[in-house]
Amino acid sequence: MIRRLIKVEGIVQGVGFRPFVFNLAVSLNLAGHVFNHSRGVDIEVEGPREEIDTFWLRLTAEAPPLSHITKVEQEEIPPCGRSGFSIQKSEDSGGKTALVAPDSDVCVDCLRELFDPQDRRYRYPFINCTNCGPRFTIIQDVPYDRPNTTMSRFPMCAQCRKEYENPANRRFHAQPVACHDCGPRLAFHNDRFQPAGSSDPLGAAVDLIRQGKVVAVKGLGGYHLAVDALNDAAVARLRERKKRDEKPFAVMFSSMTALRSFATISKREQTLLESRAHPITLVEKKYGRLLQGAAPGNRFIGAMLPYTPLHHMLMSEGPFGAVVMTSANMSDDPIIYKDGEVFEKLGGVADGYLVHDREIFARADDSIERPMAHGSVILRRSRGYTPIPIQLDRDYPSVLAVGGELKNTFCLVKGSRAFISQHIGDLKRESVYGSFRSAIESFMRLVDVPQVATVAHDMHPDYMSSQYALEQTMAPAMAIQHHHAHMASLMAETHQDGEAIGIVFDGTGYGEDGGIWGGEFLTGGADGYSRAGYVSPVPLPGGDKAIKEPWRIALAVLIRLYGEDIPTMPLPWLQELDPDTIHNIRQMIVGGLNTPLSYGVGRVFDAASALAGIRPKISFEGQAAMDLEMAIEKPVDEGYPVGMTDAEGMLTLDLYPSLKALVEDVTTGEPTPLIAARFHQAVVAGAASMAGALRGKTGLERVFLSGGVFQNRYLSDRLGDTLREMGFTVFRHGRVPPNDGGISLGQAIIAARRVLAEKEG
Ligand SMILES: [Zn+2]
Ligand SMILES: [Zn+2]
Ligand SMILES: [Zn+2]
Known part of the structure; x- marks a missing residue:
C-alpha cells in the first residue's frame, strides 16, 4: 500500500475533471480524494502500487474532452489507511493560476436530450453538462465555482442538485447546470423592447425572421443580429440599418448538409466547423452568386454551425437553412452583450429581441478561421479559444502587452504562459477603447496578475493602446516596433528561438525612423532585430x-x-x-x-x-x-x-x-x-x-x-x-492571428525577455 500526491495544472476546472478522477479512482478501488484549488487540481490516491501506476497513466491518457493538462507532477506521501474516495470542497487560497476553460459548443449528449420529448430538459435552451456549455463568458473570478459565475443567482432545484452532487452523473459539479424549473429563461421583446410573446418567445422570434425581419438574439458572448440569409430584401435591410455596405456577414447554416448545398466542404473544413470552438470558417461558395446579400462579390462565405442549444432550436424551428448571424453592433463598435445596452444601441435596427436572464460577464465575438494548405489559420481569436494560453519556453516576469490599434487584443504573461485576450476591436472608436480598459481589468483578475513588471506597447505614439500604456501608473511602459512584434509573435507561437529571417507584410506599422513600414525583411529574433x-x-x-x-x-x-x-x-x-x-x-x-x-x-x-x-x-x-x-x-x-x-x-x-x-x-x-x-x-x-x-x-x-x-x-x-x-x-501562423490581433503576444514576449535579461544582469 502506498499513497501518492498528484498535482495537475492546466484547464482542469469546470471541465468534469474531478468526476473523471473520482470514477477512475473508484474503478481501480483506490482510496483518497481530489479537490480543486486555485492552482489546479490536487489528487491523493492510496492503494497497491500497480493500481496507482495504472491510475497515473490513465489520468492523462483519458482526460475529459474539454480539459487541457499543461503540467502534472507526483510524489509519494505516507499512507493514512482510510478507505473510500471523495471529492472535497474547493479551497480558496494561494495564487489563482487555475486556468479557466473557453466556452464550448453543446455536446452530443445534451443535444440528444434537448430534442427528446421524454427528457426533463426537452427544449430547454440552456442545457449543458461538464462536457459543454458556457465558461469564460460567465466566469467572474477563480476558482471556477458557481458563486463566482453569473449563474450564482439561480439556486438549483432539488433534481438539478441531485445530478450536480452525484459523481456518476454527467452533470456532476457542472457549474452552469440548470433546468426549466430553476435556470435562466428565454423572453421575447418587441421593437420597443417591451416584453411580448411570453408564452412562446422562440416562436415569436422565428415568426419575425420568417417575415424577413431583423431579430437580435442573445448568444454566448454577445448579441447577434439574425435575418433569413436567403431573403435578399431582409439582408439588404439589415445592411442599411447597420450601416454596413459591403463587408461580408457571417452565416449560420442549420447543418452540415444544409451548408453543403452552398459550399464544397473538405474533410478538414468539416472538422474545423464541428470543433468545440465552432468558429466562423471561410469556405468557398459553390457558385459565386450564391448568398450575394451576405457576401457580395465574394467567392467565400464565413460559415458556422449552430453552437448553443438555443441556436439549434432556432434553426430547426424555422426551419431555416441559413441565417445571417452577425455581431450586434453599429459598424465597428464592440459586440453588444449587456441587456441594459441592447435596446439603447439597437433601437431602430432590430424588429425584436430574443433575450434571456443568464448574464454575459465577458464579451466574446465569434472566432474566425481560414483553412490554408498548411493548416487552418485563426484570423480572429475569441469565443471558444480565449483564454487558452500559449505555452512559453520558460518562466517569465509578469508583463502586460497592450497590442495595436486595429483588431486589438492584449496579452498577459504569467509564469510560463501567455494569455491573449479575446478580440477587442478598433481602438480608434471611443466605445471600443472603454471596453479595452475594462477587459484588461477583468482579465488581470481572472489570470490573477495583480502587478506587472512592464506595460509593452506599439511604437506608434498615436495608437490609443500606446496612450493607455504611457498614461497608466502600474509599471514603466516599453515601446516595441510593430513588425518586430509580428515576427516575435510567430516565433513564440511556434516555440522557436534564436535568429531567423522574418518576412512581415502588412498595411501599416510605425517604423523606428518614424516612417510607415510594412514590407519588411527582418533578421533577428525576440531579443533584437535589424531591418535587412x-x-x-x-x-x-x-x-x-x-x-x-x-x-x-x-x-x-x-x-x-x-x-x-x-x-x-x-x-x-x-x-x-x-x-x-x-x-x-x-x-x-x-x-x-x-x-x-x-x-x-x-x-x-x-x-x-x-x-x-x-x-x-x-x-x-x-x-x-x-x-x-x-x-x-x-x-x-x-x-x-x-x-x-x-x-x-x-x-x-x-x-x-x-x-x-x-x-x-x-x-x-x-x-x-x-x-x-x-x-x-x-x-x-x-x-x-x-x-x-x-x-x-x-x-x-x-x-x-x-x-x-x-x-x-x-x-x-x-x-x-x-x-x-x-x-x-x-x-x-495557425493558433495566433497573422494580423494585428497577434502582435500583443509578440510585444509580450519581447518585453518579458528584456525584463528577464535586465534582472539576470
Ligand atoms: Zn453537454
Ligand atoms: Zn433545475
Ligand atoms: Zn501589423
Missing part, C-alpha cells in the same frame, strides 16, 4: 484618404511610371478623373504635400487592385487587396517581373516593374483573373529571392511569415511552398 530589406514604397496622396481611396495610390503609381502623360487605359475611375485632379495629385506628390511614403505591402496590393480595375474605392479595411485575391481563378507559374537592389547593406524589392507590366496587361485587355494571379506570383517570387539573398548574407535557414497580408491564401501557400523548395524551414 524592404519593399519599395508607394506614395499616399492625401495620407489616410488614400487608404480608403486606393485609386489615389494607383494614380501616384501611374505618374511615377509614366510621368504626367498617363496612357489611356480602360479604367472607368481614371476616365472620370478631370485633368485638374490629376494635376493636383501630381503637385502633391512633387511638392511632398500630405503625401507620405508607405512601405506597406498592403498599399501596393491596393494600388494593384485599383489598376486592375477591381476596387478603386473601399468600404472596409483590406477590401481592395481581398478582392484582388478573390479575382484569381488559378495559380500561375510565371509572375510579373520585379527588381531587387542592394545598397549599403539594405535590400530593396522593387515592385514597380510588376505594376508596370500589370498596367500593360490591363491596356491590352488580358483577363482580370490572370492579371491578379500574375501580380500575386510576382510578390511570391520577389519575396523568395529576397529571402535567398538574405540567406546568402547571414546563413539563416528559417523564415517566419507574419503580418496581415498573410491572411491572403495565395501568398501564404505559394510563398511557403517556394521557400521550402529553396531549402528553407518555413513557419506560418
Whole structure:
C-alpha cells in the first residue's frame, strides 16, 4: 500500500475533471480524494502500487474532452489507511493560476436530450453538462465555482442538485447546470423592447425572421443580429440599418448538409466547423452568386454551425437553412452583450429581441478561421479559444502587452504562459477603447496578475493602446516596433528561438525612423532585430484618404511610371478623373504635400487592385487587396517581373516593374483573373529571392511569415511552398492571428525577455 500526491495544472476546472478522477479512482478501488484549488487540481490516491501506476497513466491518457493538462507532477506521501474516495470542497487560497476553460459548443449528449420529448430538459435552451456549455463568458473570478459565475443567482432545484452532487452523473459539479424549473429563461421583446410573446418567445422570434425581419438574439458572448440569409430584401435591410455596405456577414447554416448545398466542404473544413470552438470558417461558395446579400462579390462565405442549444432550436424551428448571424453592433463598435445596452444601441435596427436572464460577464465575438494548405489559420481569436494560453519556453516576469490599434487584443504573461485576450476591436472608436480598459481589468483578475513588471506597447505614439500604456501608473511602459512584434509573435507561437529571417507584410506599422513600414525583411529574433530589406514604397496622396481611396495610390503609381502623360487605359475611375485632379495629385506628390511614403505591402496590393480595375474605392479595411485575391481563378507559374537592389547593406524589392507590366496587361485587355494571379506570383517570387539573398548574407535557414497580408491564401501557400523548395524551414501562423490581433503576444514576449535579461544582469 502506498499513497501518492498528484498535482495537475492546466484547464482542469469546470471541465468534469474531478468526476473523471473520482470514477477512475473508484474503478481501480483506490482510496483518497481530489479537490480543486486555485492552482489546479490536487489528487491523493492510496492503494497497491500497480493500481496507482495504472491510475497515473490513465489520468492523462483519458482526460475529459474539454480539459487541457499543461503540467502534472507526483510524489509519494505516507499512507493514512482510510478507505473510500471523495471529492472535497474547493479551497480558496494561494495564487489563482487555475486556468479557466473557453466556452464550448453543446455536446452530443445534451443535444440528444434537448430534442427528446421524454427528457426533463426537452427544449430547454440552456442545457449543458461538464462536457459543454458556457465558461469564460460567465466566469467572474477563480476558482471556477458557481458563486463566482453569473449563474450564482439561480439556486438549483432539488433534481438539478441531485445530478450536480452525484459523481456518476454527467452533470456532476457542472457549474452552469440548470433546468426549466430553476435556470435562466428565454423572453421575447418587441421593437420597443417591451416584453411580448411570453408564452412562446422562440416562436415569436422565428415568426419575425420568417417575415424577413431583423431579430437580435442573445448568444454566448454577445448579441447577434439574425435575418433569413436567403431573403435578399431582409439582408439588404439589415445592411442599411447597420450601416454596413459591403463587408461580408457571417452565416449560420442549420447543418452540415444544409451548408453543403452552398459550399464544397473538405474533410478538414468539416472538422474545423464541428470543433468545440465552432468558429466562423471561410469556405468557398459553390457558385459565386450564391448568398450575394451576405457576401457580395465574394467567392467565400464565413460559415458556422449552430453552437448553443438555443441556436439549434432556432434553426430547426424555422426551419431555416441559413441565417445571417452577425455581431450586434453599429459598424465597428464592440459586440453588444449587456441587456441594459441592447435596446439603447439597437433601437431602430432590430424588429425584436430574443433575450434571456443568464448574464454575459465577458464579451466574446465569434472566432474566425481560414483553412490554408498548411493548416487552418485563426484570423480572429475569441469565443471558444480565449483564454487558452500559449505555452512559453520558460518562466517569465509578469508583463502586460497592450497590442495595436486595429483588431486589438492584449496579452498577459504569467509564469510560463501567455494569455491573449479575446478580440477587442478598433481602438480608434471611443466605445471600443472603454471596453479595452475594462477587459484588461477583468482579465488581470481572472489570470490573477495583480502587478506587472512592464506595460509593452506599439511604437506608434498615436495608437490609443500606446496612450493607455504611457498614461497608466502600474509599471514603466516599453515601446516595441510593430513588425518586430509580428515576427516575435510567430516565433513564440511556434516555440522557436534564436535568429531567423522574418518576412512581415502588412498595411501599416510605425517604423523606428518614424516612417510607415510594412514590407519588411527582418533578421533577428525576440531579443533584437535589424531591418535587412524592404519593399519599395508607394506614395499616399492625401495620407489616410488614400487608404480608403486606393485609386489615389494607383494614380501616384501611374505618374511615377509614366510621368504626367498617363496612357489611356480602360479604367472607368481614371476616365472620370478631370485633368485638374490629376494635376493636383501630381503637385502633391512633387511638392511632398500630405503625401507620405508607405512601405506597406498592403498599399501596393491596393494600388494593384485599383489598376486592375477591381476596387478603386473601399468600404472596409483590406477590401481592395481581398478582392484582388478573390479575382484569381488559378495559380500561375510565371509572375510579373520585379527588381531587387542592394545598397549599403539594405535590400530593396522593387515592385514597380510588376505594376508596370500589370498596367500593360490591363491596356491590352488580358483577363482580370490572370492579371491578379500574375501580380500575386510576382510578390511570391520577389519575396523568395529576397529571402535567398538574405540567406546568402547571414546563413539563416528559417523564415517566419507574419503580418496581415498573410491572411491572403495565395501568398501564404505559394510563398511557403517556394521557400521550402529553396531549402528553407518555413513557419506560418495557425493558433495566433497573422494580423494585428497577434502582435500583443509578440510585444509580450519581447518585453518579458528584456525584463528577464535586465534582472539576470
Ligand atoms: Zn453537454
Ligand atoms: Zn433545475
Ligand atoms: Zn501589423
